[in-house]
Amino acid sequence: MSGVLCAIRGGPGSHPTIRKAINLAESKKLPLYFLYVFNLDFMRHTSHSRADTITADMKQMGEFILLMAESLAAEQGVNAEGIMRQGQVAEEICELGKELAADYVILGRPKEERNVFTQDRMSELEKTIEESTGADVILVGEG
Amino acid sequence: MKQRLRLWGLALLLCGTAFFLFYTHRPAVAQEENDPPLPLLVGSVRDRQGQPVGRATVLLWQGAPGATPEAEAEPLASVTTQPDGRYAIPLPEPLPAGEVYYLAIERAHFEDARITLDPDMVAQVEEEGSVVLPELVLPREVNLAFWIATLIFAGMLAVVAISDLHNTLVALLGASLVFAVSYLGHPLSEDLFIFDFDTALEYIDWNVIFLVMGMMIVIAVVEETGLFQWLAFAAYRLSRGKAWLLLTVLMLVAGVASAFLDNVTTMLLMTPISVQIALALNLNPLTLLVPEVMASNVIGVSTLVGTPTNILIGSFASISFNDFLRNLTPGVLLAFAGLVIYSVYSYRRDLGTTGEMSPALLERLEERAQITRPGHLRKAGWIGAIMLLLFVFGERIHLLPSVTALMGATALLIWIRPDVEKMIDAVDWTTLVFFMALFIVVGAIQEVGLISVIADVIGRLVGDSLVLTMVTVIWVSAVLSAVVANIPFTAAMLPVVGYLSGIVPGAHSKVLFYCLSVGSAMGGNGTLIGASANLVTAGIAERAGYPITYTYFLRKGFPALVITVALATIWLFIRFLVLA
Numbered sequence: 001m002s003g004v005l006c007a008i009r010g011g012p013g014s015h016p017t018i019r020k021a022i023n024l025a026e027s028k029k030l031p032l033y034f035l036y037v038f039n040l041d042f043m044r045h046t047s048h049s050r051a052d053t054i055t056a057d058m059k060q061m062g063e064f065i066l067l068m069a070e071s072l073a074a075e076q077g078v079n080a081e082g083i084m085r086q087g088q089v090a091e092e093i094c095e096l097g098k099e100l101a102a103d104y105v106i107l108g109r110p111k112e113e114r115n116v117f118t119q120d121r122m123s124e125l126e127k128t129i130e131e132s133t134g135a136d137v138i139l140v141g142e143g
Numbered sequence: 144m145k146q147r148l149r150l151w152g153l154a155l156l157l158c159g160t161a162f163f164l165f166y167t168h169r170p171a172v173a174q175e176e177n178d179p180p181l182p183l184l185v186g187s188v189r190d191r192q193g194q195p196v197g198r199a200t201v202l203l204w205q206g207a208p209g210a211t212p213e214a215e216a217e218p219l220a221s222v223t224t225q226p227d228g229r230y231a232i233p234l235p236e237p238l239p240a241g242e243v244y245y246l247a248i249e250r251a252h253f254e255d256a257r258i259t260l261d262p263d264m265v266a267q268v269e270e271e272g273s274v275v276l277p278e279l280v281l282p283r284e285v286n287l288a289f290w291i292a293t294l295i296f297a298g299m300l301a302v303v304a305i306s307d308l309h310n311t312l313v314a315l316l317g318a319s320l321v322f323a324v325s326y327l328g329h330p331l332s333e334d335l336f337i338f339d340f341d342t343a344l345e346y347i348d349w350n351v352i353f354l355v356m357g358m359m360i361v362i363a364v365v366e367e368t369g370l371f372q373w374l375a376f377a378a379y380r381l382s383r384g385k386a387w388l389l390l391t392v393l394m395l396v397a398g399v400a401s402a403f404l405d406n407v408t409t410m411l412l413m414t415p416i417s418v419q420i421a422l423a424l425n426l427n428p429l430t431l432l433v434p435e436v437m438a439s440n441v442i443g444v445s446t447l448v449g450t451p452t453n454i455l456i457g458s459f460a461s462i463s464f465n466d467f468l469r470n471l472t473p474g475v476l477l478a479f480a481g482l483v484i485y486s487v488y489s490y491r492r493d494l495g496t497t498g499e500m501s502p503a504l505l506e507r508l509e510e511r512a513q514i515t516r517p518g519h520l521r522k523a524g525w526i527g528a529i530m531l532l533l534f535v536f537g538e539r540i541h542l543l544p545s546v547t548a549l550m551g552a553t554a555l556l557i558w559i560r561p562d563v564e565k566m567i568d569a570v571d572w573t574t575l576v577f578f579m580a581l582f583i584v585v586g587a588i589q590e591v592g593l594i595s596v597i598a599d600v601i602g603r604l605v606g607d608s609l610v611l612t613m614v615t616v617i618w619v620s621a622v623l624s625a626v627v628a629n630i631p632f633t634a635a636m637l638p639v640v641g642y643l644s645g646i647v648p649g650a651h652s653k654v655l656f657y658c659l660s661v662g663s664a665m666g667g668n669g670t671l672i673g674a675s676a677n678l679v680t681a682g683i684a685e686r687a688g689y690p691i692t693y694t695y696f697l698r699k700g701f702p703a704l705v706i707t708v709a710l711a712t713i714w715l716f717i718r719f720l721v722l723a
Contacts, residue, residue, distance in 0.1 A: 010422070011688020042682020050411050052565075053366050057415040060511055061687060064419045067507060 003031035005102040005135070007093050010036070010065040017108040017140045022073045024104060024138075025080070032080040033100060034069045036062040037092045059084060090125050097133030105129050109139040183234040183268050184260075186276035188224050188248060192595050192602070192642045195228025196281055198342070199250035203232055205242045218247075234268060246276075251336055252288065252591050253281040283592040287334040288324070292587040295320050296635070299584060303628045304672065310628065311573040314580035318343075321587045338590045346586025347579050350458045350545045355578065356570055357548025358448055361530070362404050363569030364555050365523050369515035371400070371412035376512030379420050386426060386494040387487050390434055393417060394483060397435040398442030402449045403527075406439045406676035413439075414683040416512070423504040428689050430493040433696065434486035436680045437668045437703050441482055444664040444711075445475040447534065447544055451578075452633040452663045457544065459637045460644075460656045464534035464544060470657055474714025478665065478707035485706050489699060519559055526555050578630075585634045594635065598642035609649040613658050613715060616640060620662025621708045625669025625701075633663045654719040661711040669704040671696035 006021035008014045018034070025032035038058045040051060066082030073080035085092040097105050107129075109122055126137045184203070188196040202218040224230045232246070244260040256279055268274045299317040303310055321337050328335030374396045382389035393413070400409045413435055421428035443449035447457045447464040456462060487494065514520055530551040537547055556566060588594055605612040616636075623632055640659050644650045667674030671681060671693045677700075681691040 009686070009688040014688055038686050042679065042685070050366070050408060050569075050571075052568075054411050054415075057372075057412065058683070058686070061415040061418055061683070064422065064504070064507065065687065067504065068422060071501065071503060 002101050002103045003033055004028070004104045004106065005033045005035060005093070005097055005100055006069075006106040007035045007037065007089070007108075008065065008069055009108065010068075013110065014069075014108055017106055018069050018072055020138065020140045021106045022076050022078050022080070024106065025073075026076060026078050028103070030103060032073060032078055033096070033102070034066050034073075034080055034082045035093065035096055036066050036082065036084045037089045038062050038084070038086055039088065055086070059086075090128060094129055094132040097129060097135050102133055102135040104138060105133060105135045106138045106140060109141050183273050184232045184246070184276060185273060186230055186246075186258075186279060187228045188230070188250075188279045188281055189228050190253070190281055190283060190592075190595055192598050193645060194595070194638075194642065195224075195226065196250055196253065197224050197226040197228060199224040199228075199230075199248055199253070199281070201230045201232055202247045202249070203234065203244065204247055205244050219244075224250075248279060248281065250281060251338070252284055252286070254284045256281055283595055285592065285596075287332065288337045289591040289593065291324050291328075291335070292321065292337050292591045293593050295324075296584055296588045296593070296631075300627050300631055303631065304626065309573065311577040311580070314577050314584060314631075317584040318580040321584060337587050342590070343583045343586055346589070347582040348455070348458050350543055351454050351582075352545075352575055352578055354448070354454055354458070354543075354545035354548045355451065356575060357545065357550075357552040358405070359570045359574075360552035360566060361523070361527070361548070361555060362408050363566055364519060364559060364561065365404070365527075366408060366412055367516060368520040368523065369513055370520060371396075371409075372416045372512045373514050374400075375413060375416040375420060376508060379508075386424070386430075389420070389424075390431060390486060390490070390494065391483050393431055394434050394438035394479075394486065398438040398479060401439040401443035401676075402446045406436075406443050406450065406674065407679050409439050410436050410676045410680045411683075414680050418684065418687045418689075419508055422687075423501070423508060425496070427493050428684060428687060429691060429695075430490045432680050432684055432689075433691065433699050434482070434490070436674075436676050437482055437486070437700065437707075438479060439676055440667045440674050441478050441665055441707050442475055444660055445472045448548070450660075450664045451630050453660055454544075455630070455633050455637065456656050456660050460641070460653055462653060462656060463538040465536075465538060466653075467660075468535070470718055471660065471711075474661070474711045474718070477714050478710040481706045481710045482703055485703055489702075519561075522558050523555060526551050526558070529554075581631055581634055585631065588635065589638055594638045595642075598639045601639060602643060602646055605643070605647065607648055609647055609654070610716070610720070612643055612647045612650060613654060613719075614712065616643070616655050617658040617662040617708060617712055617715070620659050621666035621669070621704060624663045624666030625673040625704065629663045629667060629674070633659060636663075649719075649723075652719055652723060654715060657715060657719075658712075661708065661715070665707045665711060666704060668700045668707065669697070670700060673700070 004021055004025045006017060008018060021032060021034070024030075038061075040054060040058070043051065043054065062084045063082065066084060070080045070082050083096060085096065093105060093107070096102075107122075107125070122139065126139060129135065129137050186201075188199050188201075190196055201222050201224060203220040204216075204218050219235050220232050222230050222232045234244075244265060246258040246260070248256045248258070258276060258279060264274060295317050299313055302308060302313045302316075306313070322340065322343070324335055325337045325339065375393060378392035378396055379389060381392055397409055397413050400413070414432060417431045417435060418428040421431050444453065445467065447453055447462070447467045453467060457464075457467065530547055533542060533547040533550075534544060537544070556563070601615065605615055620632070620636065636659055640655045644653060644655050647655070667677065671677050671691065677696065681696070684691050
C-alpha cells in the first residue's frame with residue numbers, strides 16, 4: 001500500500017491542507033486518506049462518566065468532518081477514504097502512516113502558535129513522523 | 144440472572160436510601176408533648192451574628208465567693224448545647240448555702256464565657272423549679288486555626304481556577320489538610336484544632352448528594368435515547384433556513400434541557416450535533432455554540448435541579464422546586480429574551496452568510512438525528528413527568544427532592560432494566576466526592592468563624608437597605624463566579640446570605656438566596672472558565688477546528704452577563720419589592 005495521508009482537524013484552517021492533499025493525490029495518482037483524530041482530554045476537569053456517550057457523538061462529528069473533506073475530493077474527481085482514530089494526534093498519524101506505508105503525510109501548520117502547536121513542536125512532530133513512517137512530510141500553512 | 148440480581152440490589156439500595164432520607168427529614172410531631180419537664184436552668188447561646196452556637200459545653204461550678212475552681216475539681220453538672228444553641232442544665236439538690244454558683248461556657252473557636260448565678264436567682268430556681276437565663280452571646284476567637292482554614296479554602300479556590308488538577312482532587316486535598324491540621328497539630332497546640340471527623344460529617348448535606356446522584360441516573364438513561372440529536376435536527380427543520388431562527392430554537396432547546404439536566408451534560412450532547420448543522424450550513428459553529436452554552440447557563444437557574452448551585456441553595460434555605468419556578472422563572476425568561484436579542488445582534492454578520500445544505504450532508508444528518516431507543520424515551524418521559532409532579536407538589540407532604548430523584552431513578556432502573564454496570568458507571572462518583580470534600584472545607588471555615596467575619600463585614604456595609612443588599616449579593620456573586628469556581632463560592636456564601644436574610648429588614652422572603660442563585664449561575668457566562676459547560680463546549684469546538692479562546696469568550700460572554708443579570712435583577716426587584 002502507498003498513498004497520501006492528510007491529517008485534518010476541521011475548520012477553515014484545514015481547507016488549504018485538504019486542497020494540497022487532493023492536488024498531490026491527483027498529480028501523483030496515489031490513493032488519498034483523510035485522518036481525523038479525536039480524544040476526550042477536554043473532559044479531564046469534568047465528568048468522565050459521560051465518556052461512552054460523548055465518544056459516540058465525537059465519532060459522528062468526526063465522520064461528518066471527514067465526509068466534508070471526501071466531498072471536496074470527489075468534486076475534483078479524486079476518491080478519498082476517511083479514517084478516524086481516537087488517541088493522541090502525533091501517535092495516531094505515525095501509526096496510520098506506517099500501516100498505510102504512506103508516501104506523503106500532509107499536515108496543517110497553525111497560523112498562530114497555540115496550545116501544543118508551537119513551531120518547535122511542529123518541527124519535532126515532522127521529524128518524528130518522517131523517521132517512523134519514512135514518508136515525506138509536507139506542512140501547509142493555514143489559510 | 145446475576146445481572147437481574149444486581150439490578151434489584153441497586154434498586155433496593157436506592158429505595159432504602161429514599162426511605163432513610165424521608166424518615167430522617169420528617170418534621171418532629173408530638174415529640175415535645177412527651178418531653179420531661181424542663182430542668183432547672185434553661186438558656187441559649189448565640190454568636191455575634193445571632194446564629195445559634197451548638198456543641199458548646201455548659202458546666203455548672205460551685206465555689207466560695209471569689210474562688211476559682213481547682214483544675215481537678217468536677218463540675219456539678221455538664222451539658223452540651225443543641226444545634227439551635229439551647230441548653231437545659233439540672234441543679235443538684237440540696238444546694239449548699241454560702242456558695243457561689245456559676246456557669247462556664249466553652250466552645251472551640253469562641254472565647255470562654257461565664258455567668259454567675261446571683262443568690263436571688265438560685266432562690267428563684269429552688270422556689271419555682273426552673274429559670275430561664277438571658278441569652279448569652281459568645282465572642283469569636285481568631286486563632287491560628289482560623290488563619291489556616293482560611294488559607295486552605297482560599298488556596299483551594301485558587302488551585303481550582305489556575306491549575307490542571309481535577310476539582311475533586313483539590314477538594315479532597317483541602318479536606319485532608321483540614322483533618323491533618325486538626326489531628327496532627329492539635330497535640331502541639333490547642334489553637335491548631337479546626338474540627339473533628341464527626342463534626343465534619345455534620346456539615347455534609349446528604350440531601351444534595353443524593354439529589355445529584357438520582358438525577359445522574361435519570362440523565363444517563365435519557366442521554367442514550369438520541370433525544371438531543373433529534374431535537375437539534377428538528378430545530379434545523381423548524382428554522383427553514385433562517386439562521387437567526389435556528390439560533391433561537393437551539394438556544395431554547397439547550398436552555399430548557401438545562402433546566403432539568405445539568406449544563407455540562409446538555410452541552411456535551413448538544414455541541415457535536417450543533418457543529419455538524421453549522422458546518423453543513425457553511426456557518427461558523429461558534430455562532431451557535433456560544434449562545435447555546437450561555438442559554439444553558441441562564442435557563443438552568445429556573446429550576447431546583449437545573450444547576451448544582453440551585454441544589455445547594457434549595458437544600459440550605461429550604462427553597463422548593465415550586466419556589467424556584469414561581470420566583471425565578473419569569474426573571475429567567477426575561478433574561479433569556481435579552482440574551483437571544485443580544486446573540487442575534489452580536490452574530491448578525493455570521494448569521495447572514497449561511498448556505499444551502501448539500502443533499503449528501505443533509506441525508507447523513509437526518510440519518511443520525513433519530514430517536515435510537517424510543518421505548519426507553521417513552522418510559523423516561525412517563526417517569527420524568529411523575530418526578531416533575533412530585534417535585535412541584537411533594538413539598539406539601541414534606542417530600543424532599545432527593546427522595547423524588549432517588550425514587551425516579553429506581554423506577555427507571557426497574558422499568559427499563561438497563562445494563563446495571565453501565566448505570567453505576569454513569570454516576571459521576573468524582574462529582575459526589577467533590578461535593579462531600581467541599582462541604583467539609585466550607586464547614587471548616589464556618590467552624591473557625593471566617594463566614595461570620597465575612598457576614599459581619601457585608602452586614603455593616605449594606606446596613607438596613609434591602610435594595611443595596613440585593614444588588615450587592617447578585618452582582619458580587621456574578622462577577623466572582625466568572626473568575627472562581629461557582630460551586631465552592633456558593634457553598635461558602637450560603638451561611639453569609641443566611642445571616643443577611645436574618646438581619647436585613649424584608650429579606651426573610653429568601654430573596655437574597657434567589658439573588659445568589661442568579662448571580663452564581665449567570666455569572667458563569669462572563670468568562671470561559673466561569674462554568675464547566677463553557678470549557679466542555681470549547682473542548683469539542685476546538686476538536687472540530689474552531690477553538691474558543693479566552694478573549695473571544697470574554698468579548699461575547701461578558702456583555703451577556705451584564706444584560707442577563709441586569710434583567711434578572713429588575714425581575715427580582717419587581718417580584719420582591721413591588722409585588723411583595
